[in-house]
Amino acid sequence: MAAGANGIIQTKLNAFVGFSNLPNQHHRRSVKKGFHFTIMVVGESGLGKSTLINTLFNTTLYPEKKVPITTDLNKSLDIQEISAEIEESGVKLRLNVIDTPGFGDFINNEDSWKPILRSVEARYDAYLEQEQSQHRAKITDNRIHACLYFIAPTGHSLRQLDIEFMRRLAPRVNLIPVIAKSDTLTDEEVAAFKQRILDDIIFNKIEIYRPPVYEDDDEDTVAETNEITSKIPFAVVGSNKDVTTSDGRTVRGRAYPWGIIEVDNEDHNDFVKLRQMLIRTHMEELKRFTSEVLYETYRTQRLEASGRTQEAIPKEINPAASLEEQRIVHEQKLAKMENDMKLVFQQKVQEKEAKLKQSEEELYARHKEMREALEKQRAELEDKKRKLESLVHSASLMKPATPEKTRKKGIFK
Numbered sequence: 001m002a003a004g005a006n007g008i009i010q011t012k013l014n015a016f017v018g019f020s021n022l023p024n025q026h027h028r029r030s031v032k033k034g035f036h037f038t039i040m041v042v043g044e045s046g047l048g049k050s051t052l053i054n055t056l057f058n059t060t061l062y063p064e065k066k067v068p069i070t071t072d073l074n075k076s077l078d079i080q081e082i083s084a085e086i087e088e089s090g091v092k093l094r095l096n097v098i099d100t101p102g103f104g105d106f107i108n109n110e111d112s113w114k115p116i117l118r119s120v121e122a123r124y125d126a127y128l129e130q131e132q133s134q135h136r137a138k139i140t141d142n143r144i145h146a147c148l149y150f151i152a153p154t155g156h157s158l159r160q161l162d163i164e165f166m167r168r169l170a171p172r173v174n175l176i177p178v179i180a181k182s183d184t185l186t187d188e189e190v191a192a193f194k195q196r197i198l199d200d201i202i203f204n205k206i207e208i209y210r211p212p213v214y215e216d217d218d219e220d221t222v223a224e225t226n227e228i229t230s231k232i233p234f235a236v237v238g239s240n241k242d243v244t245t246s247d248g249r250t251v252r253g254r255a256y257p258w259g260i261i262e263v264d265n266e267d268h269n270d271f272v273k274l275r276q277m278l279i280r281t282h283m284e285e286l287k288r289f290t291s292e293v294l295y296e297t298y299r300t301q302r303l304e305a306s307g308r309t310q311e312a313i314p315k316e317i318n319p320a321a322s323l324e325e326q327r328i329v330h331e332q333k334l335a336k337m338e339n340d341m342k343l344v345f346q347q348k349v350q351e352k353e354a355k356l357k358q359s360e361e362e363l364y365a366r367h368k369e370m371r372e373a374l375e376k377q378r379a380e381l382e383d384k385k386r387k388l389e390s391l392v393h394s395a396s397l398m399k400p401a402t403p404e405k406t407r408k409k410g411i412f413k
């Protein structure tokens, strides 16, 4: 293991870890660039946090502590970060581990969660700030994608310290509870402890991370996801040491006078399922959830608190996403124009119809008026005719004597 010029440790893996499966979780384009993952570990001193990280990534990120670290009981909590670049089958992973030494180790642990929450939110703030800046193409993403919370293997139930931490942090990070050093408990004790922890989680309405099941997941994926979920909280054992089993196998594990606890044996502990979720199947999902749900919620709340709207801040520029966004906006514009044109056309048709109807009514009214006028004229003419006829008739009744005389006169001439 050697630290590079940028302070990042270049380290070799001792065996297959599983993040080379990342390309299957992500688009091929990202393969060349490499992947990054930021994980936080929280728990009291000596619960096996560094051992578990070393075991998860099968490397020595944390040097083995020869002397137990003594903590100043009045000191405040520290937040430390280790970055390592690891490579597996040509796939690079930049791993950031955020450690929180001192958590729960002080005389008064009431506010132990505060500096950790501040650190999580400060990372969101840094991201938000970069989103708002001019140089958004080069955003450094230091957001925490998963937080492993180590529960002491007391076998009782969650302590106030655990509940308070989980309650405060769960809305901001993918919180993954693990029972530390589970080899110190019997199988029955682990099962009963898990149940009590889950009861406390439900009772306190703590939204821990649970891998989602999607509608279009095939049967195998659903079964695999359910299998992982059924192990929460993961009862883990950490060790990067090789031990020899009674049947002669060399395994990573812990040796006891009564036998060997194998790290990678699913019958012995839940390490394999935790690694599967964190590294092999759900790393991208954890990152997606952090970015799209946890960060977006924080961002919205921050903007609302400062009286700004979501739209006021431009989001991270991703060329592909930006093109897609432009295409959608363009299509929306076209659809709107088409719709507007349809409306205008409909309006014009309606106006024309109304006009036609109006002139039809006017024509009808004129026609009626003219017919009535003609009727009236006809009635008047009929009346005149009748009057004339009656005059003629009465005149004819009075006339006959005179023509007789005239004719007679004529005859006698």
Ligand SMILES: Nc1nc2c(ncn2[C@@H]2O[C@H](COP(=O)(O)OP(=O)(O)OP(=O)(O)O)[C@@H](O)[C@H]2O)c(=O)[nH]1
Binding pocket: 043, 044, 045, 046, 047, 048, 049, 050, 051, 052, 065, 069, 101, 102, 180, 181, 182, 183, 184, 236, 237, 238, 239, 254
């Ligand atoms: N029985 C048992 N011991 C473990 C396990 N994991 C780690 N240890 C031992 O516990 C001791 C502390 O482990 P670390 O990994 O240094 O614990 P830590 O939480 O990182 O401790 P700090 O750095 O002090 O916060 C070491 O002696 C480990 O060998 C485990 O799963 N089971």
